[in-house]
Amino acid sequence: MEQQRNIIRMVQDLKANSVREITEANHLSPKRFPMEDLRSLTSLESDLRSCPETRQKEETDSGSEEDEMALKDEEFCPVQIRSQRTPKMGKPCGPTCGKKCTEKIPHVRRKEIFDAYQDMSHSDKWAFVFHSVTQSLKNRLTTGGPSRRKKTFQYHLNNRLRQPQDVCKTCYLTTFGYHPKNDSMIVSVTGNTSSAVPPPDRRGRHPPANKIDLSPIHKHIESFSPTVSHCKCEHAESRRYLSSNVTVMMMYKDFKGKSAKACSYETYRKAIRDMNIGFRKLHAEECKECLECDIHVKTEHL
Template identity: 25%
Template sequence: MPKKELGPPCGSKCRLKCSERITQEEREHIFDEYWQMGDLTRQRDFISKCITVIKPKYQYKVHNSNRGPKHAFSFEINDCKRRICKFFFKNTLSINNRPIATVIAKKNERGFVEEEKRGKHGKQNKLSSDTIQRIRDHIDSIPRIESHYLRQQTTCEYIDGGKNLTDLYTDYQKDCMDSGVEPAKIHTYRKVFNEEYNISFYVPKKDQCELCTIFKTLQMIKLWSKTITSLLVMTFRQCCLSLKATFLHYKCKLNVCNFTITELSNDYCDYFVWSEVEALRRANEIATCVLKYLTKRATEVNDNNLQIVFYSDNCCGQQKNQFMFCMYVYTITVLKIKSITHKYLITGHTQNENDSVHSVIEKAVKKCLRSGPIYTPDQYVAIIRTARKKGNAYKVKEMCHSDFIDIKNLTEACGGGFSKNTQGETFEKHEGSDQVNIYYKTSYTDADFKEIQFYKLFNRSSRTRPNTNLQNYQLKPLYQSRLQLSERKKKDLKSSLDNNVIPQSYALSYYNNILH
């Protein structure tokens, strides 16, 4: 609603000459006092006091006319009533004809205005606490995931699947009918969903930042890689098995994790895939995938001139941490790699070539779902291998729990504490030699790298750090066996098997091994 403002007075042609009877200052004072009442009943009483019925000496009425009596308007100033026209009256109070007509209609024979009866009839339909709680229980039963790129900035959760709020309300109605309970109206369901929960139906694919308008005016510079330099982008992604049964929207599904490394100059992509029973999605798992890629890449060169440049987002729990940098130090020490540079894309501009890879795979998955559901992770692997129709096919590495390395143990063996300087700044570049030097900068606008000197890794000795020779260090496995699923997820997967939503043949070949 727009703010109430004092209207203009009547013109010089007014028969009552209202502007001469009441000054502008007096009008402003009346306007302020009227709206400061803050009570509808008091405002109506004030309008009623300002209106009087006119009884003309002579009156001529048209036959069968319903025209009511005439009214005069006035303001009382210093115990003196000053008559004014209706236009002047309405503009001074900043009202229209409706409040005046209401007061006239509600005024009784004794001159009192009837009280406001809205909301006092006692027939309001009040929802019981059980009805509201049933709506909450239904919303809580929907599996949700957090935002991967924005979880440090927002607590919003996302519902996986193609449903909207109307679909959820339809499922809620069916649930109430099965239980013999009267469902609430959709506007009540929507109110609880929007006001008590921070849930969205889609994950934003592109982020924005305040530098976007600046970048649009700049000339883009293309980076060309040398023969001994490998420019790569890395991205982590999580999906779940896709089934078509409606009730499965409220059941937990088996998650499948994948980590992608794309070489920008060679049209090559390594795709690491594992399910949640094989490993989690933390720094150890991501660093293991990068280590396997670097190991393979180092075997393809004959000299020690390989320079690696990584681009990624700013996820601290996965690739922007001391464990990843310790793995880089280890890699430079034991492999034929001269340097590793890790650059973090500016927030709001983390889109990269891996997004195109994921888009191609998502289209292939949607096409596959037209012919039937996806029951097991190996079906995803088959889709990924054949998703790309032009260029090099994606190289898929199926990761088992025994493939993952305990990078955190390696960090402890190196002594740790080198991923941040005394001001808590993180590093962006690592170079290896007999004495490892770590170079870093916290902004792309900085001209030079700052340096942190790391301890010698070849038979070094220090009172404050362990004596470790990284060339002879034996990497330790991260897991000894498969991981256990949560009890709720086990229950939901068993329910899908018992209802034959997942065929029994898959139970014998895959699910019996992970549900026990």
């Protein structure tokens, strides 16, 4: 009632100069607003919520709002082919899709599939695609002339009840974060039809073109005779040391003068680090006997 009075006062202030019917704010009729107190208002709300038509409308409205929010998120996060580093779930097929993918696999279920797919390893992703894509010989000719296409692919995704549903290619690829026209992954996985398992990962079969042989660098570093500390410390046996008057730049220049092999300073420095060789004077790794001798020498000088 107080809110109704405030609204009437605002309308009266805005339209003070216009010709209209003025309603007295302090004398509101109960027929216009039959709620006399908070108890009757609560009773009315409970009656409305218990109505089956109201519950059905709320469920429909919540589902439509969720779909609208999902479409907005997908529009602001489109999937890119190469420039994108972090994959994102793309926009599904439209309402004109004959398979009705958005009705079979709603946005919430697509997000669950996307998150689970991104947490898989590379081999697990290939196995998942291998078992969710089936292929068969084409049944009809869709072009006027000869066609190079000999097979037809069927794509399947599981709904919330773990039942496989037939979806289109666009919905299948965008659910996993791929571009709707980038099916190279599917071609690679389904290329070998003679086996019941996906093909092995063929990455890393050849060494990179910029890889160099580090054996000459290791041999040159060993020519400076790194020695093991005599202190019986925690990692004295695994770490070796060079003289304090030797630097990495000095060793690198000597290597460039004696060897014709191309090598950068950073590569040479990393080779020394990988061999666990140090240059600094021992402080924390000195044993108890060395510390006692050092204290004894300082005492004699005093």
